[in-house]
């Protein structure tokens with residue numbers, strides 16, 4: 040704290056960007072916007088690595104790819120930091136309605152689910168509109184049944200509302216004696232793709248298999264149930280916990296010219312689910328942040344502070360990479376000039392919010408004037424920097440929220456359909472341009488943005 | 501021939517629809533358009549039967565459903581006619597790129613494909629832009645390889661252009677020594693669904709496994725191949741021929757009041773592929789034609805001629821139901837007043853063409869004036885009545901082409917994603933209203949439309 044704040048505070052007398060800096064920022068914006076680097080990086084990751092679930096063979100391949108790509112892109116420093124976590128493996132997965140109208144269903148196990156018995160598991164379904172409705176139900180309605188949570192996500196804003204059914208539904212159902220749980224996928228598409236995602240078993244509660252069915256299948260099962268006869272489902276899932284695994288946060292840095300130990304932190308998470316190739320979740324975030332930093336470097340634009348790109352390990356199964364980063368860098372929070380992750384798809388960025396000390400707000404306003412021509416609105420000063428950086432903010436890191444347009448994100452994420460063909464160059468280029476402008480201006484800023492315990496106190500929920 | 505033409509020819513003196521008939525037709529159009537019966541029938545078929553691949557357990561369930569539904573809808577006569585064919589069963593199916601960038605692929609076996617050896621089959625890919633390009637290639641480029649036909653369907657108009665790669669690609673590849681074939685799916689979507697569909701082995705040519713990959717996977721494999729290193733694919737397919745099977749064309753009839761032995765023939769095919777629930781291919785066609793006839797009956801509108809709805813067996817694997825219908829009714833072609841199948845999705849109908857004798861063209865024009873307010877354009881007098889009725893036309897059956905808008909049809913058809921949630925009531929209602937108006941006016945017409953050998957001679961290719 041003492042170190043960083045002292046270094047920056049020398050510059051508080053001239054706390055605006057110079058005209059030259061504003062011109063450079065605008066040049067970066069316009070040049071980066073028509074540069075396909077983020078698109079090409081994402082093409083490389085999805086083609087040469089593909090699925091990279093934490094703890095899978097693809098995880099190690101992704102780490103090797105990231106180190107090599109940072110080097111190929113000419114980052115000044117490239118290193119990795121270990122991240123350990125329990126690992127989980129998907130097995131076979133099959134489901135079918137056995138009565139009254141036999142039909143196969145398309146389902147997928149939720150991350151961390153246990154397996155069914157080897158011969159499968161068959162029981163009648165009991166439907167609930169939400170986790171809350173399940174929690175209010177009497178146990179004798181649930182005992183011996185397979186719980187079906189039929190909670191439809193109407194738009195991308197519903198994720199927080201619907202996702203508790205996925206993460207906590209199994210233990211809630213098991214407490215009432217259910218033998219398994221299947222949920223309507225947490226996703227906004229109307230395709231036959233089940234969405235996976237992590238779930239958790241509460242300690243001391245029986246562990247029952249947990250799976251998601253596609254929205255199309257959920258519609259169909261609901262239509263069957265409406266007919267009033269018992270609907271019997273057979274589940275056959277072979278998932279298993281597989282011990283522990285050590286992966287890595289992979290980090291590339293463009294070293295600052297004047298304040299190299301202060302840095303702007305951007306990034307995404309390198310892991311994906313296993314079903315797709317993680318183009319939108321979160322290859323896009325990795326590509327956007329790698330391209331943003333490389334673009335500045337390539338054009339010889341030297342920022343005062345460093346720009347550090349972190350590709351986090353295992354976000355999907357519990358933010359392990361973000362937690363490891365905080366643990367390793369806890370003492371250096373004040374060195375973080377500003378943090379902003381990208382983990383909501385391919386862009387464009389639609390809003391910029393900040394979480395900085397009051398003195399820095401005029402600078403944020405100047406940054407916004409450069410970004411406004413990209414269609415970016417100004418936000419408040421209580422920004423959330425993204426899942427892997429959320430705890431850094433709690434610890435006092437100045438943060439920016441560069442909000443990505445999530446119109447297609449929850450159609451694709453955690454499904455086999457999360458693939459590179461969905462990416463539009465114009466969208467991802469705009470996002471990379473935004474992150475480049477943000478990273479450079481924050482790195483160049485004539486004022487420390489305030490990371491430290493004092494800033495942490497100003498945080499609103 | 502003598503019988504039917506003679507019966508109708510009595511009426512040639514007044515060969516226009518009366519004002520009252522025109523009013524009734526308009527009433528049918530407007531009332532049927534806001535009636536959800538076709539939507540409800542399709543909901544029932546997809547929910548209570550689901551997948552119904554020819555020769556599968558779903559085939560028999562679909563036949564039972566169709567008989568029961570015709571009776572429930574109050575058709576005057578309901579019967580079934582046997583249709584025999586060789587049957588085929590899908591088994592497990594898996595594919596993965598094993599080098600240089602290991603990744604699983606989403607593939608599905610093509611109908612009739614043989615299995616790979618039990619341990620799978622691994623070889624390098626050789627890519628061709630089309631079946632034609634494969635046919636021009638030297639054998640030593642192909643020998644020992646897995647052929648990849650990467651022929652992209654750009655729009656629904658391309659089906660005829662692209663589908664030969666699916667049906668004839670395997671034998672063409674095998675003749676040059678290929679060990680298997682995988683094609684880019686014949687479909688217009690950009691989702692991770694492989695499209696199945698029937699293929700044929702030529703006599704005397706080695707039978708090699710044949711599969712399709714999704715458009716997303718084909719894009720990815722093409723990107724790998726572009727990198728210039730050999731791309732090795734492992735295929736593991738368990739499909740098999742399973743002997744022969746007898747299914748049924750299921751037929752429901754509304755009996756005519758004056759000329760009961762002449763009939764208007766409408767219908768769709770009852771079988772689907774196994775991957776989805778055949779909502780759009782061709783549950784929609786079955787529902788549209790059942791609803792159209794029932795609507796007339798229900799409202800006490802008595803047509804002079806009969807209206808016969810045929811739900812054809814096994815269209816998908818070789819038009820077996822259509823051929824069986826022709827074989828059973830060859831001698832009665834002149835009794836067919838007009839034939840029109842629905843097998844291109846949920847509607848709306850966008851054009852009406854005819855294939856009738858010249859004397860009937862003024863009546864066709866009157867029919868079109870009733871349909872024009874539904875947005876339906878007039879077509880030529882060389883109509884194709886649909887796949888299962890194509891041979892009836894060749895045999896001289898007067899035919900109508902009620903062209904369904906196929907904008908989403910080739911996105912969904914032959915994939916797991918062909919499910920009821922894709923159906924929009926307004927679209928299918930318009931189609932059912934069109935078929936109702938067509939069926940009633942053709943049944944009521946004061947003139948025989950000319951089915952017979954003379955009409956057959958006027959057919960243009």
Ligand SMILES: [Zn+2]
Pocket residue numbers: 308320321354382
């Ligand atoms: Zn993510």
Ligand SMILES: [Zn+2]
Pocket residue numbers: 320355452453
């Ligand atoms: Zn995710």
Ligand SMILES: [Zn+2]
Pocket residue numbers: 769781782815843
């Ligand atoms: Zn069809």
Ligand SMILES: [Zn+2]
Pocket residue numbers: 781816913914
């Ligand atoms: Zn078809």
